[in-house]
Amino acid sequence: MTTISNDQSTPVNVALEVESLKKSFGGVAAVDGVSFSVEKGTITGLIGPNGAGKSTMVNLISGALKPDSGHIRLDGHGIGGLEPHQIGARGLIRTFQISREYPDMTVMENLIVSAANQGEKLINVCFRPSVGKKRDRELVERALYTLVTFGLYPLRNEYARNLSGGQKRLLELSRAVMADPKVLLLDEPMAGVNPALIEKLGEHIVGLNKELGTTFVLVEHNLEIVEKICSKVIVVALGTTLAVGTMAELRKNQAVVDAYLGGDVSERVGS
Amino acid sequence: MDIILGYVTTILVFFFTYNIFTLGLNIQFGYTGILNFTVITFMAIGGYVAGVLAMPKAAAGSGIYYILGLNLPWPIAALGGVLAAGLLGYLIGQIALKRLRSDYLAIVTLATGTLLYGLIGNGTSIFDGWQGLFNVPQPFAGFRTWTPLGYSIFFTIITAILFVLLWLFANRIYKSPLGRVMRAVRDDQDVVEAFGKNTFKVRMTAMVIGSMYVGVGGVLTIAYITALSPAGWTTGETFVVWAALLVGGRGNNFGAIVGSFLVAVVFNEATRYLPQIPAHPNLIPDIRYVLIGLAVILSVYFRPQGMFPEKKNTFLEVPLGDSSKAIEEHLGGLSKVGEQ
Numbered sequence: 203m204t205t206i207s208n209d210q211s212t213p214v215n216v217a218l219e220v221e222s223l224k225k226s227f228g229g230v231a232a233v234d235g236v237s238f239s240v241e242k243g244t245i246t247g248l249i250g251p252n253g254a255g256k257s258t259m260v261n262l263i264s265g266a267l268k269p270d271s272g273h274i275r276l277d278g279h280g281i282g283g284l285e286p287h288q289i290g291a292r293g294l295i296r297t298f299q300i301s302r303e304y305p306d307m308t309v310m311e312n313l314i315v316s317a318a319n320q321g322e323k324l325i326n327v328c329f330r331p332s333v334g335k336k337r338d339r340e341l342v343e344r345a346l347y348t349l350v351t352f353g354l355y356p357l358r359n360e361y362a363r364n365l366s367g368g369q370k371r372l373l374e375l376s377r378a379v380m381a382d383p384k385v386l387l388l389d390e391p392m393a394g395v396n397p398a399l400i401e402k403l404g405e406h407i408v409g410l411n412k413e414l415g416t417t418f419v420l421v422e423h424n425l426e427i428v429e430k431i432c433s434k435v436i437v438v439a440l441g442t443t444l445a446v447g448t449m450a451e452l453r454k455n456q457a458v459v460d461a462y463l464g465g466d467v468s469e470r471v472g473s
Numbered sequence: 474m475d476i477i478l479g480y481v482t483t484i485l486v487f488f489f490t491y492n493i494f495t496l497g498l499n500i501q502f503g504y505t506g507i508l509n510f511t512v513i514t515f516m517a518i519g520g521y522v523a524g525v526l527a528m529p530k531a532a533a534g535s536g537i538y539y540i541l542g543l544n545l546p547w548p549i550a551a552l553g554g555v556l557a558a559g560l561l562g563y564l565i566g567q568i569a570l571k572r573l574r575s576d577y578l579a580i581v582t583l584a585t586g587t588l589l590y591g592l593i594g595n596g597t598s599i600f601d602g603w604q605g606l607f608n609v610p611q612p613f614a615g616f617r618t619w620t621p622l623g624y625s626i627f628f629t630i631i632t633a634i635l636f637v638l639l640w641l642f643a644n645r646i647y648k649s650p651l652g653r654v655m656r657a658v659r660d661d662q663d664v665v666e667a668f669g670k671n672t673f674k675v676r677m678t679a680m681v682i683g684s685m686y687v688g689v690g691g692v693l694t695i696a697y698i699t700a701l702s703p704a705g706w707t708t709g710e711t712f713v714v715w716a717a718l719l720v721g722g723r724g725n726n727f728g729a730i731v732g733s734f735l736v737a738v739v740f741n742e743a744t745r746y747l748p749q750i751p752a753h754p755n756l757i758p759d760i761r762y763v764l765i766g767l768a769v770i771l772s773v774y775f776r777p778q779g780m781f782p783e784k785k786n787t788f789l790e791v792p793l794g795d796s797s798k799a800i801e802e803h804l805g806g807l808s809k810v811g812e813q
């Protein structure tokens with residue numbers, strides 16, 4: 203099949219492309235030549251047993267770790283080896299496997315500080331404070347709107363450290379929304395969350411994907427929700443891509459069943 | 474009367490100067506989470522550089538050796554001192570802020586400070602070694618014929634004005650989008666970085682601004698006392714500034730003032746009147762350190778956020794009008810998504 207390509211041979215409808223990515227820690231090849239691509243505007247699942255290298259991939263893609271070799275392309279442009287803030291500024295925002303709110307700031311502040319271009323340049327502080335004030339008014343409005351959407355509005359002036367585990371998960375997602383991401387890379391956003399909230403987080407992800415066209419990459423152990431919201435699922439094991447397909451297809455794939463689905467606890471609980 | 478006024482002005486100069494140190498550290502640590510364990514080195518560099526810029530050339534055979542000696546007018550010398558402190562902050566930042574965090578960063582700052590202490594003390598021809606600079610001309614001393622008290626009052630006013638300006642600027646930073654990003658860096662640097670903000674730059678900005686604040690304090694110190702030697706900026710002094718900030722309340726500039734008042738003025742003045750014991754000349758300064766240490770321990774134990782903790786920041790919310798309608802519509806939209 204031929205596709206329209208740019209010079210780096212990334213099809214134009216691909217948001218994120220990973221090619222032969224490798225990363226070792228000492229003797230451990232955590233990511234061992236993984237390749238996959240994520241189409242624009244989709245919700246793509248990334249599943250695999252514990253220790254398969256999923257979090258390491260997230261860290262490599264977001265620049266928190268430097269790859270040993272391989273390519274990462276965002277919208278066809280190589281981002282491998284860039285600093286995390288450069289990748290974030292290009293529209294790829296990641297969340298962390300463990301909730302990482304700004305504990306000593308309020309929920310509102312957590313959101314507002316996550317927006318791009320707040321007028322945070324020193325020159326504005328010194329000579330043009332009105333720039334920040336004007337932008338703040340826009341951001342406050344957007345943050346309120348987002349908080350209402352995520353059901354966090356009543357908690358807006360609460361310190362983030364006082365939120366419950368589930369509320370922190372909602373905060374992380376709503377904070378990511380404030381950054382206007384093109385690609386949102388979520389590392390187990392539903393870990394340790396009750397089933398009702400898992401459902402709700404899933405709805406939010408679908409809602410954002412539909413309304414804003416945000417591309418999602420969802421690393422997740424809860425296969426039920428993955429099946430429900432992901433159009434394509436990538437299975438990784440031992441640092442490599444084992445299979446790609448819809449969840450239904452993957453359930454029929456013997457290699458996948460053997461490596462992950464067969465004896466996995468979360469699967470037994472899930473279905 | 475004059476004696477009392479002279480005493481009061483000296484305390485006020487000391488108090489305002491201390492406040493400026495503490496504000497500088499608050500910008501670095503309270504706002505941004507940078508563990509600067511060599512605060513007092515920036516005071517020294519600011520003071521020394523302003524001193525050698527304002528002093529005339531070291532006279533041959535006078536037994537005092539220092540670099541430069543440019544005999545510059547005080548405003549320029551002062552600016553030079555503050556810029557030198559900022560430059561030192563930048564250089565230490567280049568080493569310490571690039572890759573290091575928290576305790577590692579603290580160790581590097583402490584080590585750099587100790588190195589500079591040894592270098593300045595032993596390298597006698599830089600700032601006259603252990604003996605230090607003395608006979609530094611005072612700012613605007615030839616402006617008119619001052620009585621000693623008149624000059625003290627004049628100097629107090631200059632110090633107060635500088636303090637107020639720096640206080641206003643520190644508050645302006647705090648409330649600005651930059652201050653908000655600084656506090657986010659303090660809370661979780663990796664997340665700020667993941668959100669597309671150059672945290673090295675943010676931390677460097679805080680480092681340099683804070684260093685310049687402390688540098689201003691150093692310039693005021695040497696200009697008032699007309700002398701500065703390594704004995705006046707031992708490592709312990711750094712932790713007096715830290716104590717002031719921690720006891721007062723990090724992240725809160727008002728707390729920084731209260732802490733400075735307690736640590737720098739109350740403890741200092743209260744211990745001054747203890748009876749001297751000739752056989753133990755260091756007893757009183759040591760008692761001062763003990764008291765400060767005790768205050769920190771009590772504070773950390775009973776009030777870890779300090780006497781005046783950081784205030785909660787709220788935003789002026791637009792009166793619910795159009796936005797509430799939009800919010801309702803949006804909520805409707807979302808619940809529909811949920812139904813699918």
Ligand SMILES: Nc1ncnc2c1ncn2[C@@H]1O[C@H](COP(=O)(O)OP(=O)(O)O)[C@@H](O)[C@H]1O
Nearest residue numbers: 227230232250251252253254255256257258259
């Ligand atoms: N910083 C690190 N140093 C050493 N080994 C690591 C590091 N991070 C991850 N690993 C190892 O790499 C492998 C993959 O880990 P990870 O990416 O966290 O897996 P997953 O997120 O899929 O559970 C594991 O064997 C883990 O022990």
Ligand SMILES: [Mg+2]
Nearest residue numbers: 256257258299
């Ligand atoms: Mg993981």
